[in-house]
Amino acid sequence: MNRFAKSCLNITIILIALFVLPSTPVQAQSLPTKHVLILHAFTPVYPVHEHYNQGIIAKLDQSTAYKFDYSYEYLDYSRFSHDRGYFQNIAQYLEVKYKNHRPDFIVTEENVMQLLGSNDQKIFPDVPVIIAQDRMDALPEDNYGNHFFVQQANDIENNIELILHTRPKTKKIYMIIGDSNDERIFTERLKEAGEKYKGKVETAITSRMSYKRMLETVKDVEADAAILYFRWLADAHGESYIPEQVIADICNAAKVPVYGVDINFLGSGMVGGYVREPTLLGEASADTILDILNSKSINDVARSRQIKNPCVFDWRQLRKWAIAERSLPENSRIEYREISFWERYKVYIMGGIALILVETLLIFGLLINRQQKRKAEQQLLQTNDALQRLTEKLMEQDKMKDEFLINTSHELQTPLNGIINIAEGLAEENHGRLSQRQNDELQVILAVAKKMSSLIKDIIDLERIKRNELEIHPEVIDLKAALPMAVDVFRHLIDDAHTEIVLDIPPKLPPVLADRTRLIQILYNILGNAVKFTLKGMITLAVREEGHYIRLTVEDTGVGIAKEVQEQLFQAFEQGGESIQRQYGGSGLGLYITRNLIERMAGKILLEWSEVGKGTRFAILLPKAAGKPADGKGQEDYGNATAEPMEISHDTIGQDFVILAVDDEHTNLRVLKSIFGRQAYTVLTASNGQEAIGLLRERRDIDLVLMDVMMPGMSGYEACKTIRESYSLYDLPILMLTVRNTPEDIAAGFEAGANDFVSKPFVAKELRARVATLLMIKKSVQQALKNEMAFLQAQIKPHFLFNALSTIMSFCYTDGEKAGELLAHLSAYLQKSFAIDDTVSTVTIENELELTRAYVEIEKARFGERLAVVFRVDEQLLEQRILPLTIQPLVENAVRHGLMTRKNGGTVTIEVVKVLDRIQISIEDDGIGMETPEKIVQANEVAKKRSGGVGLANIRRRLMNYYGVELCLQSEKNQGTRVSLTIPEQME
Known part of the structure; x- marks a missing residue:
């Protein structure tokens, strides 16, 4: 390794040791576990509960002697405070739930003492109870039992003094508090404080008001007044409210400053004040637990802790009401102070850039080390036994390097994901608007970080392959569903004007046996290479059966691969030549990992053909699977493997x-x-x-x-x-x-x-x-x-029109008045048929019966005395709704097939009645009927299978789709046929 490479590697190791590697010592042995049960008075929507929990957990998790697990119960006291048996029911519930997993400590609030006062020894005998109080009262001199107290008072007097100091001209203070059982106790303290300041400032308490009246009072307060908000859980009418929502409504309505006593209200429009901080209360409760654990006797632990409330203000509200910061008490804390984008996020941005630089140096040093190691291995093959010892030493160093690489990759993954999430949040303007320059810089950070994350994942997969720890879970997969999905992803990354992706998949293709997630990874690697190296031309994916395998070929018309590097193509850190690496970049791990994944799934991957400047063709062989894909999974199941659920626009x-x-x-x-x-x-x-x-x-x-x-x-x-x-x-x-x-x-x-x-x-x-x-x-x-x-309107049969017109024409010569009457009926029939509103699914029964009457009048004129029609209709049901063209086609079916097929005709009876809470409609004729019961079954089957026309099949299908009911068909030879249906009542 040359001197420059050694220097880079040393610098990288030092930077990682300083900024990345964890410094927390490893526990030599497992710690004893303590169970903490946290009882809250109200529902989880109150932020004060969450902050209280955070204070407890943050302090207890710092312990090096114990581990803690937590249980939470939210009693919803505001809604059930008037229920006398409520706490008794809760006591029974807690006794059963925690019978086999008893807590070692109970942390709760004063207003839950109604539950614990009479039941704690029964439910949780001898379990220490830490109780949070909102006052600084003296504790009883004896009989503490197993109770400990953490006191953080609502500073009434301090806040009154604060208002008079920051707003010297204040003459009246409106004290906002609700009227729940819990709040009535606190109201007495407000009255005492008001008496103490009598003559100095006037006070008014809103506890006996309705919520509407209270807001109206707040809206109309005097200009020289101020508002001090405590909380509002319920009004005088017993209606429940969320205190955080109430403070927001008050601040929107008030024309004077609003002070408060709880830090959770800050940010809703409240100026500030001496506020209770639930996190501090939780930390003090946790301190009591730790003291009990670390003391020899429970009597050695202090029974009470008192927490002084900090003075906290909203900088925006100070500006709004012209309250000078110099008038605030000493050591006041000011929140929501406006700071610049750079001041707020410079630590994250600089940290991200620093981490990316460290990763770049690390990868650069590792690549140089790889090249040097390869050269050294080639030289060692030509040396004697003396150099063999050096080879063994280098192999040991290579093993150490692999260990370092995988450990470092895992350590880098967590902070890198943090950088990506923070940068994405900033880019989406979740924390304020960005300038174009700032957004461009964030996009650069995101692109580099995501690229680095992909490389780290490949490195982790590489090490798993070396250790044979890469798990494969084969299942039956439909390749026809997976391929189009993968192709659709890459179609967004290519220039459609210059590159085309073609799929050649036969219509009948057996499924394959493969790991679903890893198959997607394989397709992405192979298609990604084809897209990356094909700037112009065509990429073809073809699938064929080949013995016991399914053969997938991916052929492109890209840059191709030189013959001298084709043999090493599937090795780690190898690419298609140095010129390819310089021009296109990459780590050289994709094909190596792809080959290993395919072989672990009992498949093969081959480089079938490649020529520089003309293109490349890879072939993948995957084993066939017996049976069908599990659970009928299709293309949509592959999308979940690589992308977020798609939201329908x-x-x-x-x-x-x-x-x-x-x-x-x-x-x-x-x-x-x-x-x-x-x-x-x-x-x-x-x-x-x-x-x-x-x-x-x-x-x-x-x-x-x-x-x-x-x-x-x-x-x-x-x-x-x-x-x-x-x-x-x-x-x-x-x-x-x-x-x-x-x-x-x-x-x-x-x-x-x-x-x-x-x-x-x-x-x-x-x-x-x-x-x-x-x-x-x-x-x-x-x-x-x-x-x-x-469709229904198109079903008026031509032969009916021809017959109707012929009948009318015959009456024109003999009875003009009758012809005119029949024309009116035909007009009504056509009008009712074509005037069905396609925007609604039903019509009134009256409308359907009018259509039926128009039809039967025409048929009665045509057939004369051979046809008689009887209507039996409950008049109160005429406005009920029914599917259109339901009754008339059934009547037409009875006339044509039941009566007119015999010489003497007969009678059709149409009945609409109410049976219990449903409407029964029946059409009955005394015609030829059915020969045998088998004919009835056959007619029913025809009704179910027959298509076309407004016949029994169409009516049955619509009834099943809309109401879920069947047509009932009854018939007897030479006695007639009855068709009926029963539907629920439905008004417009």
Whole structure:
């Protein structure tokens, strides 16, 4: 190795040791594990809970003597605080759940003491309980039991003093607090503080107001007043609210500064103040746990810790209300101060550039080392036994180099992924707008980082191959599905005007036995080389059967490979000659890894032909597989192996849609509106199932429902069943959203009438794609209905028109009045047939009966006394909906095939009645009937299989698709035939 190469390698090793390699010592042995149960009073939507958890976990995970695992319980106290038996039920639940996995410590809040006060020794005997308090009260002198306290008070008096100091002209302070059970206790402290400052400043407390009244009060406060927000969990009417949303509403309405007592409210428009910081509270709770573990006796541990609240302000609000920073208390912390883009992200950018430079030096040094090693090996083959010892030494160094390379590659992968994620976030302007120059520089960093990441992955695969640790999972795969997908990816990377990719796949091709993921990697490597080295011309993929193999050839018209390097082409770090390497770059690992992967799948890869300047052809042999691809997997399954799930664009739908989102949590509704806010959707919201059903009755333009499952009163399943009484699966798709995703829950959702099922927490892209898919299906069904209407209208038989006109003409000579009457009936028949609205799927029963009456009047005039028709119709059912052209074709079938085939004719009876909660329609004739029961079965089969015309088959198919019901056919020879159907009630 020359001096320059040694210097580069040494510098690289030093830089990696300083900046990349971890310094954390390896644990010599496993640590004892302690179980910590964290009980929260409210639901996970409160950020204070998350920050409190983070403080506990961050402190405990620093311990070198113990490991900790955590359990969390959220009691939703704000909604169930008035339920007397609630805590008893929770106690029973906790006792059963943690019977076999008891916690070593319990961390909770003061307002959960109603639960633990009478049950902790029963549920968790002798378990230390760390209790967070929001006041600095003195503890009882004795009888602590197993309780420890961490106190962080809401600074009422300090914040009043702060307001008077920063706003000296303040004459009145409005103290905002809600009216839950928990808040009523704290209200007494506010009253005491107000009495203390009586004469110095006037105070007003809003606890007995409704939420609307409180906002109106805030909006109308005096100019010389100030607002001090504590929290708002429930108003005087018992309605629950999220405190973070309340502070945002107050800050939007207020015309004076709003101070607060919780750091979680900062950033919503609050100026600041002496604030409680849940992270500090969590760290203090963790300190108590560590003290207990490190003490000989529990009585040696301090029973109380007190945390002083920091003074924190929002820089933007200080500017808005002209509050000078010099008037703030000493050691105040100011957040949200505007800083430049470079100041904010210079550490990430410089770190990324430094890491890329280190990686470049490392790869450069390794490549030089590889070249030097190859030359040394060639010289050692020509030396004597003395040089053999040097060969063994170099091989040992090569092994050490491989170890170093794989270890370094693994260590570089994590920070490199971090750089890619950070740079992508910046490029997407998630943290503010970028200038064009900044965006260009970020794109360069991304391109270099992604290229380096691909090289590192190849290096890791190379080492796995050397150690024989590369795992292959063969399965039956349809090659016809995999190839088009891979080709489509590379079609985006070529110039269509100069390069063409051609697929030659026979229609019948047996599947292959291969690893699905690795097969995609192989196709990408081979196609990638063909695309890379073919700047102009054609790339052909041909597939043929060859004995026990499937043969895939990839032929290009690119630069070709020189003969002198073809033998080493499948070796590691080899390419198609030095000129190719200089011009096109690359690591030389692709074909080496591809060959190893194919051989591990019992296949082969060959370089069949190559000539410089003319092109190259590779052949891949993969073993045939018996049977069919597992689970019927097709082309869509290969896309998931290499790319993110494709989101269906709204543009592919082609029209605006209205979505109804149903959830009892206001926050979830806001999230859904945010997800679809940038799409061309209109999002309506409902907080429960009853409200959703009411909206559906008021508005007929709703195209899809997003339905939460767990809601008070009427569950999502019950609401879905109610909706399905009026809407079919295609008329109104319903997508269920729930945290419960067991097979039983999914089955229950589909049984209730849901079209699809998405588990929470969901991915926004997946949800948008599923919604778009359901809407596209609905649109397709609507189009099919339009086509169906056009088909039905085209089925008026010419012979009926000819017969009707002939009958009318005969009456013109004998009875002009009768001829005019028949013309009116024919006109009504044609009008009803052609005026079917193709935008709706149903018509009224009255409309269908009018069409039928027009038809039978013409036929009665034609056949005279041979034909009699009787209508038995419940008048209250005339406005009910039915599929068009359902009754009239059945009546026509009865007349033509049941009555007129015999000389004396007969009677057709049309009956429309209500049976229980459904509508029964029957058409009965006293004609020739069927000869045997087998004839009835045969007629039913003909109805099921026959195509064309508005006959029994068409009517049966439409009834099955729309209602899921069958035609019922009953017949007896010489007694007649009865055709009936039963459909649900359906109003417009």
